[in-house]
Amino acid sequence: MLNLLLHTPTSRRFYRVEVSDNLFGEYTVLREWGLQGQTGASCLRWFSNLREAVHAAERFRRRAQRRGYALSAADAGGTQS
Template sequence: MITLLSHRPTTADFYRVDVSYNLFGEYTVIRAWGRRGKAGRHMIAWFSNLREAAVAADRWHRRACARGYAPSESRYFDAA
């Protein structure tokens, strides 16, 4: 799974993009956003290959950065 986590420096707002493989042989991109401590929102998109999923995740992450979100952690990879 690949996770990109961003936050707004002046507020408690966050934006997270996760790319993962599901049981049906597809790649899932989950976008979640909101304020820490509150119920946030999320959207799910499915892709047939990893390349399309990674391009979409990068595009959504760049859009979030353009709206004032800053990466709060480096991109990290979880082997689980």
């Protein structure tokens, strides 16, 4: 549904936030982070409505940007699938 990819300009670190719906009518926010080319860490949270899920994803994006991550050029506006 919505996929944001952030990276650090000076290193190979990435941070990804993805919002999607599941088969049970809930929405999930998946966060992944780590070094490019390696298996990173991930965290999955469930929300009962889309508004809460997007709000949480936006909070995670802002926090990552405060820590030095920037939106990747390929996903500057987010991608929808």
